[in-house]
Amino acid sequence: MxxxxxxxxxxxxxxxxxxxxxxxxxxxxxxxxxxREYQMRNALTLRAENQYQRAFYELNDxxxxxxxxxxxxxxxNSKRQLSxxxxxxxxxxxxxxEDIGQLPIAHTTFDRAEEFLGKVGQFSWVMSIRDGKxxxxxxxxxxxxxxxxxxxxxxxxxxxxxxxxxGQGLRWTDAEAAVASGxxxxxxxxxxxxxxxxxxxxxxxxxxxxxxxxNMEVRKRARDRMLKERKITPGEAKKRVADFLDxxxxxxxxxxxxxxxxxxxxxxxxxxxxxxxxxxxxxxxGGHILYMTYDxxxxxxxxxxxxxxxxxxxxxxxxxxxxxxxTSWNETGNIAIFTFVRKWGDIWIYPEAAAVKVALDNGExxxxxxxxxxxxxxGTLKENARLTEAQARKQVSPRLKIIKSNRAVxxxxxxxxxxxxEFLGSLxxxxxxxxxxxxxGKEEYVERIEKxxxxxx
Numbered sequence: 001m002x003x004x005x006x007x008x009x010x011x012x013x014x015x016x017x018x019x020x021x022x023x024x025x026x027x028x029x030x031x032x033x034x035x036r037e038y039q040m041r042n043a044l045t046l047r048a049e050n051q052y053q054r055a056f057y058e059l060n061d062x063x064x065x066x067x068x069x070x071x072x073x074x075x076x077n078s079k080r081q082l083s084x085x086x087x088x089x090x091x092x093x094x095x096x097x098e099d100i101g102q103l104p105i106a107h108t109t110f111d112r113a114e115e116f117l118g119k120v121g122q123f124s125w126v127m128s129i130r131d132g133k134x135x136x137x138x139x140x141x142x143x144x145x146x147x148x149x150x151x152x153x154x155x156x157x158x159x160x161x162x163x164x165x166x167g168q169g170l171r172w173t174d175a176e177a178a179v180a181s182g183x184x185x186x187x188x189x190x191x192x193x194x195x196x197x198x199x200x201x202x203x204x205x206x207x208x209x210x211x212x213x214x215n216m217e218v219r220k221r222a223r224d225r226m227l228k229e230r231k232i233t234p235g236e237a238k239k240r241v242a243d244f245l246d247x248x249x250x251x252x253x254x255x256x257x258x259x260x261x262x263x264x265x266x267x268x269x270x271x272x273x274x275x276x277x278x279x280x281x282x283x284x285x286g287g288h289i290l291y292m293t294y295d296x297x298x299x300x301x302x303x304x305x306x307x308x309x310x311x312x313x314x315x316x317x318x319x320x321x322x323x324x325x326x327t328s329w330n331e332t333g334n335i336a337i338f339t340f341v342r343k344w345g346d347i348w349i350y351p352e353a354a355a356v357k358v359a360l361d362n363g364e365x366x367x368x369x370x371x372x373x374x375x376x377x378x379g380t381l382k383e384n385a386r387l388t389e390a391q392a393r394k395q396v397s398p399r400l401k402i403i404k405s406n407r408a409v410x411x412x413x414x415x416x417x418x419x420x421x422e423f424l425g426s427l428x429x430x431x432x433x434x435x436x437x438x439x440x441g442k443e444e445y446v447e448r449i450e451k452x453x454x455x456x457x
Contacts, residue, residue: 048104048172048173048332048333049171049172049173051102051332051333052102052103052104052172052173052176053165053172055099055102055103056099056103056158056162056165056172057162058095058099059096059099059100059103059158060155060158060159060162062092062095062096062099063092063096063151063154063155063158064155065088065092066089066092066093066096066120066151066155067148067151067152067155069085069086069088069089069092070085070089070144070147070148070151071148072085073085073086073089073136073144073148074141074144074145074148082127082128082136083128086124086125086127086128087124087125087128089120089121089124090121090124090125090128091448093117093118093120093121093124094121094447094448096117097114097117097118097121100113100114100117102332103172104172104173104175104176104333105191105194109191109194109195109198110194110195110197110198111198112198112199112201112202113154113194113197113198113201116150116154116201116204120147120151123143123147127140142207143207146207147207150201150204150207153200154197154200154201157193157196157197157200158197160193161190161193161194161197164189164193165190168189170189170190172190175189175190175191176295226375226377227283227285227286227288227374228286229285229286229287230285230286231284231285232266232284232285232286232287234255234257234266235250236287237255237266237268237282237284237287238250238253238255238268240282240287240289241253241268241270241280241282241289244280244289244292244319245270245278245280247270252270252271253268253269253270254268254269254270255267255268255269257284258281263283264283264284264285265281265282265283265284265290266281266282266283266284267279267280267281268280268282272294272296274296276294276295276296277294278292278293278294279291279292279293279294280292280293283374288370288374289319289368289370289374290369290370290371290374291367291368291369291370291371292365292367292368293366293367294364294365294366294367295366296359296366298333298334298335298359298360298361298366299334299361300334300360300361301334301360301361302360302361302362303336303358303360303361303362303363305329305331305336307363308336308338308358308360308363309326309329309336309338309358311358311363311365312326312336312338312340312356312358312365313326315356315365315368316340316354316356321354321370321373323342323343323344324340324341324342324343324354325340325341325343325348326338326339326340327339327340327341327348328449331360334359334360334361335357335358335359335360335366336357336358336360337355337356337357337358337367338355338356338357338358339353339354339355340353340354340355340356341353342373344381345383346406346407347381347383347406347407347408347409347419348406348407348408348409348422349378349381349408349409350408350409350410350411351372351376351378351409351410351411351417352372352373352376352377352378353372353373353376354368354369354370354372354373355367355368355369356368376411378409378417379417381409381419382419382438385407385419385421385438385439386438386439386440387421387436387438387439387441389405389421391441392421392423392436392438392441393405393421393423393436395436395441395442395443396423396425396434396436396443397427397434399427400423400425400426400427400432400434401425401426401427402423402424402425403424403425403426403431404423404424405421405422405423405424406421406422407419407420407421407422407438408420408421408422408435410435410444410445412444412445418435418437418444419437419438419439420435420436420437420438420444420445421435421436421438422434422435423435423436430448431448431449432446432447432448432449433445433446433447433449434446435447
């Protein structure tokens with residue numbers, strides 16, 4: 001028996017001698033792998049944080065410069081100088097709205113401020129291209145003075161928030177996690193600061209935007225009346241969301257109705273696993289899906305752009321949204337955002353647009369925006385044109401190096417659908433889209449774009 005015990009003990013010792021190096025290698029390997037994963041997550045978080053901080057810094061910078069240019073318009077006394085300053089205001093307002101789009105905030109957190117910048121851009125653009133020798137009427141001067149004061153208030157409040165971020169060491173990625181988790185104990189200083197600014201903008205005294213901008217606002221306010229269907233019930237809203245998400249049950253869904261805005265909507269929230277939620281907004285009248293948001297951390301990039309685009313295209317197809325083609329994309333936080341536009345033959349119908357967000361780790365759909373597609377139905381399209389493309393090209397600035405051209409439909413500053421030739425071109429290091437009316441040769445709209453948007457996918 002003693003011999004057997006010694007033999008068994010010897011076998012264990014030999015086995016241990018063999019397994020110990022293996023276990024040690026596995027332990028070291030798993031530790032190295034975990035450390036690399038930790039480093040990768042930290043690197044991704046740091047990169048996202050840097051992107052958010054840069055976007056917020058540029059938002060502050062653009063708002064400061066916008067206020068300066070608005071101040072110049074109050075002092076100039078020539079049409080040429082006024083047009084130059086107003087064109088600068090338009091570009092800065094557009095850039096500021098782009099900056100807001102790069103921040104990790106819900107669309108309702110800063111929507112009034114974003115809408116204000118949109119109106120400032122529209123107003124300044126119309127003023128910069130109008131005919132007439134006189135620079136400003138008294139009414140227009142008062143409008144610009146009000147915009148100057150209001151832009152100053154927004155800029156000042158955002159500078160206070162910037163100082164808090166710097167002084168308290170707050171991070172945008174923490175704010176993003178706080179909002180996504182719904183944890184009331186986490187720091188909401190950033191989101192709360194933006195909401196306070198947003199509320200102040202909502203309380204601004206109304207200004208006289210003039211007939212052009214007001215016409216566009218009237219068109220927006222008529223959105224709810226554009227929908228002719230009956231009003232659906234909260235239960236039907238849940239069912240619409242269940243069908244959209246390919247779910248069989250609505251038991252875990254919560255629904256609320258929005259009384260704000262010009263379009264009455266339901267918001268349906270449902271769990272999505274791992275403590276996350278999917279939120280979907282849809283119209284009360286007709287039950288049309290306007291927005292879907294789903295926030296979760298995306299810590300790695302496994303898919304290339306083509307694979308992600310295929311996921312987005314299949315998603316739209318599965319929802320019965322057809323004849324859409326991707327016109328641009330961008331990537332932030334390992335999430336690709338594709339913009340789609342309706343295409344009818346060779347004509348791009350820009351008002352009927354949609355956006356799809358795709359997670360680059362597993363191809364999951366993280367977001368959808370379809371409000372423009374719901375409300376901007378163009379209807380019958382004009383195929384014939386009085387001007388040829390060559391004739392329309394002569395109306396484009398000779399300084400713009402044209403890269404490509406095509407037919408398109410856009411809404412002009414008055415809020416009406418017009419058929420145009422679209423010319424994509426470059427000037428110095430910037431890219432622009434110029435839309436020329438196919439019948440009159442009028443320059444309907446000029447848009448500065450990001451280079452990534454210039455290359456259709």
